[in-house]
Amino acid sequence: MPELPELVVIAEQMQQTLPGKEVASVTIFQPKCLNRPEEDYQRYLPGKRVLGARPLGKWVELGFQGGDRLLVNLGMGGEVCYFKKGEEPPEKSKWILTFTDGTGFFITLWWFGYMHLVRKGETHPMTDTLGPDPLAMAFDAFNKLLEGHRGSIKPFLLNQKCIRGIGNFYIQEILFQAGLHPLKEIPCLSKEEKKRLFQAIRRVLEDSITLGSSSYELDFFGAKGRYGLDRMAVAYREDGVCPVCGSKTEKIKTGSTAQFICIQCQQL
Amino acid sequence: MPELPELVVIAEQMQQTLPGKEVASVTIFQPKCLNRPEEDYQRYLPGKRVLGARPLGKWVELGFQGGDRLLVNLGMGGEVCYFKKGEEPPEKSKWILTFTDGTGFFITLWWFGYMHLVRKGETHPMTDTLGPDPLAMAFDAFNKLLEGHRGSIKPFLLNQKCIRGIGNFYIQEILFQAGLHPLKEIPCLSKEEKKRLFQAIRRVLEDSITLGSSSYELDFFGAKGRYGLDRMAVAYREDGVCPVCGSKTEKIKTGSTAQFICIQCQQL
DNA sequence: GACAAGAACACGGA
DNA sequence: CTCCGTGTTCTTGT
Numbered sequence A, B: 001m002p003e004l005p006e007l008v009v010i011a012e013q014m015q016q017t018l019p020g021k022e023v024a025s026v027t028i029f030q031p032k033c034l035n036r037p038e039e040d041y042q043r044y045l046p047g048k049r050v051l052g053a054r055p056l057g058k059w060v061e062l063g064f065q066g067g068d069r070l071l072v073n074l075g076m077g078g079e080v081c082y083f084k085k086g087e088e089p090p091e092k093s094k095w096i097l098t099f100t101d102g103t104g105f106f107i108t109l110w111w112f113g114y115m116h117l118v119r120k121g122e123t124h125p126m127t128d129t130l131g132p133d134p135l136a137m138a139f140d141a142f143n144k145l146l147e148g149h150r151g152s153i154k155p156f157l158l159n160q161k162c163i164r165g166i167g168n169f170y171i172q173e174i175l176f177q178a179g180l181h182p183l184k185e186i187p188c189l190s191k192e193e194k195k196r197l198f199q200a201i202r203r204v205l206e207d208s209i210t211l212g213s214s215s216y217e218l219d220f221f222g223a224k225g226r227y228g229l230d231r232m233a234v235a236y237r238e239d240g241v242c243p244v245c246g247s248k249t250e251k252i253k254t255g256s257t258a259q260f261i262c263i264q265c266q267q268l
Numbered sequence C: 001g002a003c004a005a006g007a008a009c010a011c012g013g014a
Numbered sequence D: 001c002t003c004c005g006t007g008t009t010c011t012t013g014t
Helices: A004-017 A038-044 A139-147 A153-158 A170-178 A191-210 B004-017 B038-044 B139-147 B153-158 B170-178 B191-210
Strands: A023-028 A050-056 A059-064 A069-073 A079-083 A095-099 A104-108 A114-118 A249-254 A257-262 B023-028 B050-056 B059-064 B069-073 B079-083 B095-099 B104-108 B114-118 B249-254 B257-262
Touching (some): A004 A050, A004 A059, A023 A038, A038 A114, A153 A170, A170 A191, B004 B191, B023 B038, B038 B114, B139 B191, B170 B257
Antiparallel strands (some): A069 A114, A079 A104, A095 A104, A249 A257, B023 B095, B050 B059, B059 B069, B069 B114, B079 B104, B095 B104
């Protein structure tokens, strides 16, 4: 599922492509993904120009003239994809937005996902309450953030209200690089461990962004990223051997998620 | 407030004095301390003989013929005291129980406290859910107990559902002797720290029992114990100097309770 | 003991 | 953990 790097890439591509375009029409095939009546989308979007796009954790925000915003969450395996004039969006599209120049973008979802319209001045609980962006954060702030919390480190990092954008794909490599067990208690982390964690988060997310994000997801132009399993030391390795130390790797349950760890590099 | 050592001493004195005596009457001056209608006490206790007494954390349990039990909690600064035939209980008594031989005991309270009557087969949530007795526990069990919990060590030790009988008086010396800061997180305790803590609990509580318990409380015969502030390294020391290392002592807030610590011997 | 806040967990639902 | 509710239970802190 798309996480921070994918959304950073998609938002950047949108930002390069869409500002200035004027909405011509919106077609919705899956009304249950909306946060308000379908008519509102038809009423408020057409005629508005795109001002810009930016990532918000696992969401992307499209800003329009007048202050309205479209907030998109791709859920599991969703895709937002641009199409040129004359191109046809695929059959499976759950949402199609066209601009007056004939271009547009479609969204596909294979499970859940959201296309929320938020009007100027309105609140949006799901993105208003996101924790800070890990890449826009100094170590001191990260350290402070951890000091205010107890419990295991993994659920904390996955909680979008604590820190935005990390999901169960990248966290596996992050915790491996930091040398931390997912169930390590936050209050037990030493300053050095926090530093390693902070740096691992930056390194993993930035590496992926640099490579165009995950090879399992498609970007705004339908291209795969180049950050694949070959970048991951332990995640989804069926061979059961840590490429760093040669020890056994294991798949363990951590709350509702599963995770691969190296029993040697990531001890409790 | 009477804690485990006081209750151990009182229960032992009751056990030496009361078994075999038959209740003649019960007089209650503070019905809000009861768990059931006052009439029940009058109806069920007179005519019954005492079988025995035992401490339950900060409670003392008096068992009667037929399985009824009287559970007494002295709250803050309460007192249970025996009187001989012909002696008069003080004016301030909130509860008086006399035996057919003319002896009896009275209870005084100055804040909260309980005199609960529990009939055979009934449950009593406040004592049924007490944690284990720290003096009847092996280190392994104590270690296991800690493994199941998060949060600071002091609130844990004060929580009667985790471990019974420790209050804010003895814990100060316990944590000092263990060299632990009250806000130390349980998951961060090393095996050695847990061992020190376990031993400090035993040493402090047993020392006090040996000396007849706290010099601030009265036992079942109205006598003061000999465990006083002179036994405590840092608690309530206004001079601000640790007698062990000479460092500064401090009074800090730990949740709802205050605590004296030595800043050198008890670091986070 | 009242009360809030956070953490874990189990649902069902979109 | 995708996010939302709904609960409960525990634990901490005030």
